[in-house]
Amino acid sequence: MKKIIIFILLFNLAFGGEGKFLLNSYYNPNRLVFRLAKSSFECSLLGVAVPFYGRDNQCIVESFKKMSHQSIGYFQNNLNLEQLYSVRIENGFCILSYGNTNFNEKIIKDGYGVVNKNGILDMEFLNRLLYLQDLAIKNRNGLWNSFYNEMDCFKNSY
Structure with missing residues (x-):
């Protein structure tokens, strides 16, 4: 697993680009699994925290399961x-x-996640995510429409 991630990091550094990989699965919205020829690797999305069932968070008690189902539905509709x-x-x-x-x-932007500032070194990317989050809040997109208070608390926990 570590060798695969190191290979991808070296590829990114050497060629300044992105690798192309098949999305194999995601077992929660924050963990994506990509297939390689003889193995696979998983990663979390940079700058994104998505509510999912089974994760403890003081903000999302009773609504958490509904939010989790909606965020998983969003992933199913948007990632093939x-x-x-x-x-x-x-x-x-x-x-x-x-x-x-x-x-x-x-x-x-679609309102199914909040900005997670951990791990972001590129301030331009962080500012872009924060801007898109502000738009999602203002327009009540996605989970911000039905679960505004829970999403606001979730946002403030990151």
């Missing part, structure tokens, strides 16, 4: 298994894109 995605590893986290769509940004 066995699709080839561009993956860039930064500070141990991944930035996922397909064509011109950056999924880290899309999840925040």
